[in-house]
Amino acid sequence: MKFVDEAYIDISAGDGGAGCVSFRHEKYKEFGGPNGGDGGRGGHVFAVADVNLNTLVDYRFARRYDAKRGEHGMGSDMFGAAGDDITLKMPVGTIITDAETGEVLFELLTPGEVITIAKGGDGGFGNLRFKSAINRAPRQKTPGWPGEKRSLKLELKVLADVGLFGLPNAGKSTLITAVSNARPRIADYPFTTLHPNLGVVRVGPEQSFVVADLPGLIEGASEGAGLGHLFLRHLQRTRLLLHVVDAAPFDDSIDPVAQAKGIIAELKKYDEGLFKKPRWLVLNKLDMVPVEEREALVKDFVKRLKYKGPVFEISALNREGCEPLIKAVYKHIRAEHDAEQVHVEVDPRFMP
Known part of the structure; x- marks a missing residue:
């Protein structure tokens, strides 16, 4: 396997799903009230230090990694499902740097160590969240929050005594x-x-x-x-x-x-x-x-x-x-x- 100790990747955590505006519609319940659920959280991007790897060659050819977005909220008090997370395996000793600013963000120094390198956006609120004594039929909702997006430089420094x-x-x-x-x-x-x-x-x-x-x-x-x-x-x-x-x-x-x-x-x-x-x-x-x-x-x-x-x-x-x-x-x-x-x-x- 080719030894590669430097690579550049672009990662994107999932956006949160939008909230839902919905009202109960059942027979004999004309004013059932709001039941729009929240959107689901976007997927996170994790990095894990894998002792079985000793090169960054995988990231030389695949440079884009996107987590799934959260599902939108639905009626009947149903919240959207969270987006699937993705986990990137990296060699122990990898330094993760912001490619634009040069700031060192993380260092993977312990075998099995797991860090979050991009957080998924929270889901938006459905109209169920806005119900109150003076607002019994809210039509407000919020969109999901965007997930973090980063351009990263990966640099491997082997751990040797x-x-x-x-x-x-x-x-x-x-x-x-x-x-x-x-x-x-x-x-x-x-x-x-x-x-x-x-x-x-x-x-x-x-x-x-x-x-x-x-x-x-x-x-x-x-x-x-x-x-x-x-x-x-x-x-x-x-x-x-x-x-x-x-x-x-x-x-x-x-x-x-x-x-x-x-x-x-x-x-x-x-x-x-x-x-x-x-x-x-x-x-x-x-x-x-x-x-x-x-x-x-x-x-x-x-x-x-x-x-x-x-x-x-x-x-x-x-x-x-x-x-x-x-x-x-x-x-x-x-x-x-x-x-x-x-x-x-x-x-x-x-x-x-």
């Missing part, structure tokens, strides 16, 4: 395959990954986290070069970024330190908040470096990069160094999660 980024062919897909249940396409040429891949990393019983592998970044990505800039938004909800670097490029003329600096600069150009997220350095493909040379290579790399955070030396191909990495990642994510827990203070008056 950890995001992998780096140059094409740095070994990100191999790494996510080695540590998680994801099985992305892997090949020996750049830009093998064309869309984000999510994987669940199992650290232990009831201990896991979600990692996202994005298409490789290149210099100029913030201005639109390559593919990675199209998916950088998916890193914005992560708690931790892992900068995967090919520490042993085949071409001796390539300086991996200069490349790493360039990618970090692109991250900063794209989003200052993304640049300030916790970011760890993962030096990959160290199986290509002789054991006696690894320590010196890593020290030189870190010194020239002027990097002061955690450094992990791995070989994703044979899983060397992956176990300490995932344990450290889980510990960091768990600590951040615990720190975010809100402790509600209970008013002593309501204590048992």
